[in-house]
Amino acid sequence: MKKPLRFNTNTIHGGQEPDKAYGAVMPPIYQTSTFAQTTPGGHKGFEYSRSGNPTRHALEKGLASIENGTYGLAFASGLAAMDAVIKLLSPGDEIISTNDLYGGSYRLFRKVFEPFGLHFHFVDMKDTGRIESAISEKTKLIWVETPTNPMMNVIDIRAVAELAQKHKILLAVDNTFATPYIQQPLDLGADIVMHSATKYLGGHSDVVAGALVVRDPDLADRLYFIQNASGAVCGPMDSYLVLRGIKTLHVRMQRHCENGAEIARYLRSHPAMEKVYWPGFEDHPNHEVAKEQMNDFGGMISFVPKGANYADAVRIVESLKVFTLAESLGGVESLAGHPASMTHASIPKEEREKSGVTDALVRLSVGIEDARDLIEDLEQALSSLG
Numbered sequence: 001m002k003k004p005l006r007f008n009t010n011t012i013h014g015g016q017e018p019d020k021a022y023g024a025v026m027p028p029i030y031q032t033s034t035f036a037q038t039t040p041g042g043h044k045g046f047e048y049s050r051s052g053n054p055t056r057h058a059l060e061k062g063l064a065s066i067e068n069g070t071y072g073l074a075f076a077s078g079l080a081a082m083d084a085v086i087k088l089l090s091p092g093d094e095i096i097s098t099n100d101l102y103g104g105s106y107r108l109f110r111k112v113f114e115p116f117g118l119h120f121h122f123v124d125m126k127d128t129g130r131i132e133s134a135i136s137e138k139t140k141l142i143w144v145e146t147p148t149n150p151m152m153n154v155i156d157i158r159a160v161a162e163l164a165q166k167h168k169i170l171l172a173v174d175n176t177f178a179t180p181y182i183q184q185p186l187d188l189g190a191d192i193v194m195h196s197a198t199k200y201l202g203g204h205s206d207v208v209a210g211a212l213v214v215r216d217p218d219l220a221d222r223l224y225f226i227q228n229a230s231g232a233v234c235g236p237m238d239s240y241l242v243l244r245g246i247k248t249l250h251v252r253m254q255r256h257c258e259n260g261a262e263i264a265r266y267l268r269s270h271p272a273m274e275k276v277y278w279p280g281f282e283d284h285p286n287h288e289v290a291k292e293q294m295n296d297f298g299g300m301i302s303f304v305p306k307g308a309n310y311a312d313a314v315r316i317v318e319s320l321k322v323f324t325l326a327e328s329l330g331g332v333e334s335l336a337g338h339p340a341s342m343t344h345a346s347i348p349k350e351e352r353e354k355s356g357v358t359d360a361l362v363r364l365s366v367g368i369e370d371a372r373d374l375i376e377d378l379e380q381a382l383s384s385l386g
């Protein structure tokens with residue numbers, strides 16, 4: 001048996017081989033919808049680019065490799081990847097999901113799939129006991145996002161996986177925030193890993209894409225069937241961009257984590273700060289689980305300044321100069337956002353405040369710039385507080 005390569009090597013070589021035509025080291029962008037056949041059915045492995053495309057195929061093999069999976073599937077967006085997972089289910093089935101999750105995921109569940117007769121239960125999964133009490137014989141899927149967005153709660157993937165296996169329920173983990181550099185959910189017992197590849201995998205804020213990775217061949221077949229039948233595939237150019245991004249994932253993540261730690265500690269020591277959310281703090285409610293399942297703590301941080309209201313939070317994100325005020329995360333450039341009015345605006349106020357997404361909350365995606373410039377930028381923006 002071939003010795004498995006380490007993660008930092010897999011990001012570059014995992015599932016990759018020089019292109020068959022001319023030995024190109026990077027897979028060419030096969031910008032084609034179809035492939036010539038010599039006789040009906042006589043082709044070289046690809047017929048039509050919805051069903052399969054060599055550039056996408058290279059990305060899919062890379063995705064499988066970095067997540068320690070067997071099969072990768074690349075989609076037009078993270079939500080398209082999630083959409084394919086939910087289509088494994090049938091009307092009447094129940095899904096248990098993290099309660100503080102990406103706003104677009106919540107919207108997809110509630111506004112698109114509930115009308116088709118699926119039932120979603122949103123549970124605070126910090127305590128896995130609450131999941132068990134929500135399980136019925138109709139529960140077919142558990143959806144976990146960890147660390148959660150934007151509250152940075154950490155969910156014990158291994159504990160949820162044991163529960164899911166006991167009740168024969170599929171477990172899917174949205175690994176967008178952590179990336180496989182930090183945690184590999186399949187190794188912790190998950191059945192499906194999902195990514196918004198738009199974020200850290202792509203890493204350069206220049207592409208929208210999504211991914212699924214699984215080990216079970218039947219599950220892979222069913223998901224591939226849906227990918228091809230529904231058609232939300234990742235295009236050749238976008239596949240190339242994500243694959244290119246993945247090659248530097250480990251180097252970027254290392255810096256995201258270093259800068260994240262530095263900025264989290266700076267914010268926490270700031271006299272104007274009420275609360276900083278970051279899983280690396282020893283007094284984070286699930287720090288022990290975080291230490292166990294994560295290799296590092298990432299570059300996503302949320303904070304609430306003391307006595308701040310909606311207007312204060314907006315003023316801070318508007319005053320930042322190195323941080324860009326924008327949706328999204330995971331790119332080389334630092335971004336700041338106001339979840340209540342941006343990423344989480346699609347969640348009703350009452351619902352979002354229950355999970356801590358208050359009007360004063362600010363979320364940072366710490367990039368890979370010089371941390372000193374980022375800290376100076378935060379310093380001047382926080383000085384705008386009264």
Ligand SMILES: *Cc1c(COP(=O)(O)O)cnc(C)c1O
Pocket residue numbers: 077078079080102104105145149174176177195196197198199208209210
């Ligand atoms: C962005 C994001 C998504 C949705 O992905 P898109 O690529 O925007 O469709 C899902 N989950 C998380 C955690 C995200 O950050």
